[in-house]
Amino acid sequence: MSYTIKDIARITNVSTATVSRVINGQGGYSKATEEKVLHAIEELGYRPNAFARGLISKKSDTVGLLFPEVSSQFSSKILRGVEDAAHLLDSSVIVCNTASHGQRTMKYLQLLAEKRVDGILFVSEVMTEEYYRKLESMKIPVVLISTESYQYPLPFVKVDDRHAAFTATDYLLKMGHRKIGMISGNKEDAIAGQPRIDGFIQAMNNKGLTVQDANIVYSHGFSFHDGLIGLPKLLAQAPDITAVFAASDAVALGAISAAYKLGIKVPEDLSIIGFDDLPMAEMSIPPLTTVAQPLEEMGRVAAELLFSMMKDGGKTESRIIPHYVAERESVKKIL
Known part of the structure; x- marks a missing residue:
């Protein structure tokens, strides 16, 4: 009963x-x-x-979490950090998979408004004017994760993508490589695309090395398929490279797979470094050296900032989370 x-x-x-x-x-x-x-x-x-x-x-003890791809390892690690923080404060999390689709994102924002969520965490997408206007109308705190907005005053939690890309490239340089190529993400992506390209170029220039157009392959995204088709293109353009900086771990694993099909041994013939440090980086053959985003920490910190804003009703400062190189076996030191 x-x-x-x-x-x-x-x-x-x-x-x-x-x-x-x-x-x-x-x-x-x-x-x-x-x-x-x-x-x-x-x-x-x-x-x-x-x-x-x-x-x-006037509270639902619930927050909304919007992902462009909810099933990815990237998203699952952020979700774990968010849920850890929410659990400690007896709050629940509504997870929405937007598929990076504007109409779908707006539909979920309307749903979250109807559910009277207390705050929203917005992950890894560009903040459009349409999204921002809807969020403003909801009059609740919003924190961005792994993205930022130059146009709208929203706090964010992320690594410095340009600096992290510099660190990845500089690691290859310190391992003795000078002929280095890059398989980038979408250069039109102002958050993770162009900044990572800029970091790569800056690190090379810092050593007095000029980056030719042939040394970069511009992909449509950050997927395994982008790396799979990107490495053959890069090798055709710059056949003498000894190392590759891939703009994500998925791209790096695609490049490793392409190298295997071409009879190229990693790292004996070609060194590859990734970006993210997802769980699959440790599972690859060879295990992938990568510049790590501490994704769980990013999720936890963002949730804590959001709950602080919900409690105090004020603004908060954005956070840049430190990155580091997770050194494994996909990069060879050369003399």
Whole structure:
């Protein structure tokens, strides 16, 4: 049998308003009344209706999390960090898979508005004017993860993509490589595309090395397929390279697969470094050396910032999370 707040009030001989105040810890009742109500709740196994409780407190204890691809290892690690932070604060997370589709994203934002979520975490997509206007109308805190907006004043949590790409390239240079190519993501991507290309070029220039157009293959995205087709293109354009910086781990693994099909040994014949440090980086053959984004930490920090904004009603500072090189076996040191 499902009991209601009226049942608790009847059994304890107090008003429903008093039961509600006890449930929500609002005070205005004696210790004896509190103990009587809590005892009845325990005896009956009563569970307050979340929606009804939200109408009273003006909170749903729920946040929305929007991913462009929810099934990826990238997303799962961020989700783990977000859920760890949410769990500690007794909050729930509604996960939305937008597929990087504008209409679908708007549909989910409307759904989250109807669910009265207390805040939103927006992952790895460009913040458009349409998205921003909808978020503004919701009047709730928003934090970006692994993306940022130059146009709109939204706090973000991410690594410095340009600096991380510089670090990856500089690692190859320190391992003795001078003839280095890059398989980039989409250069039109202002968050992870062009900044990683710029970091690659900056590291090369820092050593007095000029990057020719032939040394970069521009991909459509950051997928395994982009690396699979990108490496043969790169080798055709720059056949004397000894190392490759791939703009993501998926691209790097695609490049390793392409190298295998071409009879090229990694790292004996060609060194490859990735970007992300996803779980699959450790599973590849050889295990992939990569510049690591601490994705779980990014998710946790972003959620903590969001909950702080929800509690205090104010703004917060963006956070740049430190990156590092996860050194494994896909890069060879040359003399």
